[in-house]
Amino acid sequence: MSILSGLSHGIKISITRSITTAFEQYMANIMWEEEAYSPADFMKEWQSYIHKHASWYHDVPDDVKNDPRFHEELAGKINQVVAKIFSEEPTAEQIETLNAQQEKLGTDYDFSCKAEARFYIDLLNEYEKKKLKG
Structure with a gap:
């Protein structure tokens, strides 16, 4: 039996949520520049996040x-979790909003997933x- 299960x-839900939150924060810090992504840097960010903000860490x-x-x-x-984030396509509403904002x-x-679209919508707002x- 796996330890996580x-x-x-x-x-388990809190772990998934902490991964998602830390990953989206990390990607925002690097402006969603996929070439700038460093697994080692993300792991440092996630470890910092779980020690400071994740209640589950103290319960394990x-x-x-x-x-x-x-x-x-x-x-x-x-x-x-990271693969799931990248695979979630932007919604039609997000695409419409971003296209209008950018115009x-x-x-x-460029944006390819829902989380990245949300980041750019917030950034442009x-x-x-x-x-x-002014």
């Missing part, structure tokens, strides 16, 4: 956290607010 449902017994199999399973889970603001960002304040 032996954890409570709530902890130390013997589990120290087990190499747990880390192998976590690495697999991280790969699954209005004269930008030309902030840019437009600052531009209006």
Whole structure:
């Protein structure tokens, strides 16, 4: 039996959520530049995130956290979550919103997944607010 599957449902959901949040924060920090992505840098970011913000980390017994199999399973889970993030296509609404924003603001960002589209929508909204304040 895998170590991850032996954890409570709530902890497993929290682990997935922490991977998603940390990954999206990391990608935002590098402006979703896939060429700038570094697995080692992301792992540092994720480890920092779980130590500071993830309640599940404190709920997992130390013997589990120290087990190499747990880390192998976590690495697999991280790969699954990251692959899922990249595979979720932007919604029609996101595409429409981004295309309109980019036309209005004269930008030309490429985006390939839902999370990246959300990042650029937020970025362009902030840019437009600052531009209006002038």
